[in-house]
Amino acid sequence: MIRFTWLQFRVQAGVALAALFAFAAVLMVTGPHLASLYNASRITGCRGGSCVNAASGFLSRVDATSPYTLMYTLGIGLILAAPVITGIFWGAPLIARELETGTCRLAWTQGITRTRWLVVKLALTGLAAMAVTEALSLMYTWWADPIARAIGHGGTISSIQFTGPFGLVAFATHGIAPLGYAAFAFTLGTATGALIRRTVPAMAVTLAIFAAVQVAVPLWVRPHLLPPDQTVVSGPSFFQAASMSVGTLTATTVPGQPEAWILSSGPINAAGQPVTTAPAACLGPPPATGKGAPANLGACMASRGIREAITYQPLSRYWPFQRIETGIFLALALALAGCCFWRLGRRRT
Amino acid sequence: MSFVIEASGLGKQYGRRWALRDCALAIPAGRVVGLVGPNGAGKTTLLHLAVGLLAPTSGSIRVLGASPADGPAQLGRVGFVAQDTPVYTRLSVARHLRMGAWLNPGWDREIAESRIEQLGLDPRQRAGTLSGGQRAQLALTLAIAKRPECLILDEPVASLDPLARRDFLSSLMEIVAAQGLSVVLTSHLVADLERVCDYLVVLVASKVQVAGEVSELLSSHHRLSGARRDASSLPANQEVIEESHTDRQSTFLVRTSDPVHDPAWTVRPVTLDDLVIAYMSRPANPERTHRPQLKVTS
Numbered sequence: 238m239i240r241f242t243w244l245q246f247r248v249q250a251g252v253a254l255a256a257l258f259a260f261a262a263v264l265m266v267t268g269p270h271l272a273s274l275y276n277a278s279r280i281t282g283c284r285g286g287s288c289v290n291a292a293s294g295f296l297s298r299v300d301a302t303s304p305y306t307l308m309y310t311l312g313i314g315l316i317l318a319a320p321v322i323t324g325i326f327w328g329a330p331l332i333a334r335e336l337e338t339g340t341c342r343l344a345w346t347q348g349i350t351r352t353r354w355l356v357v358k359l360a361l362t363g364l365a366a367m368a369v370t371e372a373l374s375l376m377y378t379w380w381a382d383p384i385a386r387a388i389g390h391g392g393t394i395s396s397i398q399f400t401g402p403f404g405l406v407a408f409a410t411h412g413i414a415p416l417g418y419a420a421f422a423f424t425l426g427t428a429t430g431a432l433i434r435r436t437v438p439a440m441a442v443t444l445a446i447f448a449a450v451q452v453a454v455p456l457w458v459r460p461h462l463l464p465p466d467q468t469v470v471s472g473p474s475f476f477q478a479a480s481m482s483v484g485t486l487t488a489t490t491v492p493g494q495p496e497a498w499i500l501s502s503g504p505i506n507a508a509g510q511p512v513t514t515a516p517a518a519c520l521g522p523p524p525a526t527g528k529g530a531p532a533n534l535g536a537c538m539a540s541r542g543i544r545e546a547i548t549y550q551p552l553s554r555y556w557p558f559q560r561i562e563t564g565i566f567l568a569l570a571l572a573l574a575g576c577c578f579w580r581l582g583r584r585r586t
Numbered sequence: 587m588s589f590v591i592e593a594s595g596l597g598k599q600y601g602r603r604w605a606l607r608d609c610a611l612a613i614p615a616g617r618v619v620g621l622v623g624p625n626g627a628g629k630t631t632l633l634h635l636a637v638g639l640l641a642p643t644s645g646s647i648r649v650l651g652a653s654p655a656d657g658p659a660q661l662g663r664v665g666f667v668a669q670d671t672p673v674y675t676r677l678s679v680a681r682h683l684r685m686g687a688w689l690n691p692g693w694d695r696e697i698a699e700s701r702i703e704q705l706g707l708d709p710r711q712r713a714g715t716l717s718g719g720q721r722a723q724l725a726l727t728l729a730i731a732k733r734p735e736c737l738i739l740d741e742p743v744a745s746l747d748p749l750a751r752r753d754f755l756s757s758l759m760e761i762v763a764a765q766g767l768s769v770v771l772t773s774h775l776v777a778d779l780e781r782v783c784d785y786l787v788v789l790v791a792s793k794v795q796v797a798g799e800v801s802e803l804l805s806s807h808h809r810l811s812g813a814r815r816d817a818s819s820l821p822a823n824q825e826v827i828e829e830s831h832t833d834r835q836s837t838f839l840v841r842t843s844d845p846v847h848d849p850a851w852t853v854r855p856v857t858l859d860d861l862v863i864a865y866m867s868r869p870a871n872p873e874r875t876h877r878p879q880l881k882v883t884s
Contacts (some may be wrong), residue, residue, distance in 0.1 A: 238688070238689065240684075240688050241685050241688050241689060242678065244684070245674070245677075245680060338675070339668065339669075339670060339672040340671060340672045340673070340674055342634075342639060342666070342668035342672055343668065343672050343673065343674075343725070343728070344668075345638075345655075346637050346638070346639065346641055346661065346664070346665075346666040346668070346690055347661065347685075347686070347689035347690055347732070348658050348661050348662040348690035348691055349658055349661065350655070350657060350658060350661065350694065351655075353658075388649065416801060472764050582641075583638065583639070583640055583641035583655065584640075584641045584643070
């Protein structure tokens with residue numbers, strides 16, 4: 238059955254391998270150059286504030302002289318798309334096409350049981366889907382390491398939106414999460430194919446459900462996977478530093494917790510009540526430069542006893558979050574695989 | 587006597603609809619059995635139950651004395667050619683044979699390859715580009731090269747042109763002669779069945795209307811015509827299968843094991859076609875002996 242599964246799967250596998258090799262080739266050719274640019278910058282061995290300048294200098298040099306920042310964005314897009322592509326083109330037809338063309342009547346009357354047929358098909362194709370996505374993610378993580386380190390040193394550049402390892406896109410494309418998404422998307426495609434019994438509608442439904450889940454999980458599920466930490470920050474230094482956005486008075490970093498995931502934040506007054514706007518007295522006349530907050534905003538707010546309350550997940554929980562989320566998606570994948578077995582039971586076909 | 591298919595109280599329900607209900611039959615082994623019946627009689631459902639593509643909703647079915655699709659060994663004992671002879675359109679003929687070899691422990695490579703050669707099929711040709719007749723032959727090859735004890739075919743020739751149909755059926759006859767396996771096939775075309783089958787089962791609305799050896803069926807059924815008379819006036823040993831009357835004349839199709847001596851009748855033999863149509867159009871639950879007389883009320 239393994240050989241027969243391969244016989245039916247070899248064209249798709251060939252396409253995927255070709256895509257992987259092309260991706261790998263591009264990264265292998267450009268990766269060392271990107272790393273040499275990084276080494277040539279003064280980030281290595283930098284101290285304090287000079288790091289931010291060196292990192293930003295490196296990023297803008299990369300942006301100006303190479304297509305690497307574009308590749309950085311496209312690579313992320315590819316890793317995000319890989320699970321749903323395999324779910325649609327490998328998962329959805331896996332059972333639906335057999336039912337649609339009637340070849341299931343040929344396959345299931347050979348000398349192997351239907352259960353074995355399904356186990357091998359799901360396992361082989363599913364593991365291939367997981368391997369492809371994770372390979373993309375690992376290659377990309379290796380290639381993008383200089384850019385990620387520069388960003389980690391505080392470097393910023395307008396063409397890359399990077400919101401830390403917990404950022405929506407970064408979290409979904411790094412670590413082991415892509416494995417879970419790939420397994421889920423593949424079994425989702427297979428199960429919808431088995432339920433709808435037609436390939437094209439199953440593809441559309443797979444795409445819709447997967448997209449909905451990919452939106453719903455980071456927004457409504459992921460923040461609750463572990464109880465968050467809370468901290469209250471006071472003092473003019475916090476309000477003055479670049480650690481909050483003035484318009485909304487929300488924190489952008491947590492002091493002492495670099496790259497933490499901020500779930501919610503806002504100023505509270507001395508009584509602990511939320512403050513929605515800065516006191517008018519503190520805002521004063523708009524600064525002449527037109528940029529940033531009035532110089533005295535922080536001191537003014539601090540003197541009125543206003544502090545910033547922040548609910549966040551520290552960076553140290555990155556891997557627990559990755560493991561829990563991957564575990565959830567793998568469990569969903571198993572449940573969907575079980576749904577395929579149930580649907581193909583001889584009482585229901 | 588051993589049986590290829592034995593069923594009792596067999597039923598298969600889809601939602602609220604029963605595709606087959608309370609079906610009882612016993613098809614003997616070592617024969618080429620034709621299963622005929624109108625559309626919707628449950629023939630395909632019965633065959634799918636026999637090869638284990640379906641599980642019964644009620645009752646039981648045994649194939650070669652065992653439960654269908656009950657593990658790889660039982661799957662290997664039964665060869666199946668499904669309706670419209672499905673094959674993988676993108677795989678070549680040779681790859682289909684390789685699939686058969688991989689998936690069937692009892693695969694006989696020699697049978698498969700010599701048959702493909704004999705049929706003049708190009709092993710590299712994709713199955714999707716084969717003609718209907720060639721595809722049916724490929725499906726048949728796959729079903730017999732696994733060396734089954736019985737071969738079940740669901741309308742194998744329904745979509746074939748007359749020439750391809752003849753070729754397919756003569757292939758089937760050759761296989762039966764060479765391998766001596768039991769065969770059960772369904773068809774709408776009684777002429778085809780007459781050519782290959784030595785046993786006939788007529789299934790109407792899940793019920794076996796008649797079953798028996800073809801030669802015996804033909805010799806025990808007669809068409810009687812003569813002056814008009816009522817069916818109840820026939821002797822008890824003549825079972826009326828079909829009757830038609832004009833003002834002056836009556837025609838009966840009767841089943842009897844005894845010769846008909848009544849000089850009032852013109853006795854003619856029946857064809858298999860007559861017989862099948864008579865049983866198919868017979869009410870599902872006929873009164874066997876004393877049918878109520880039709881009375882004209884005015």
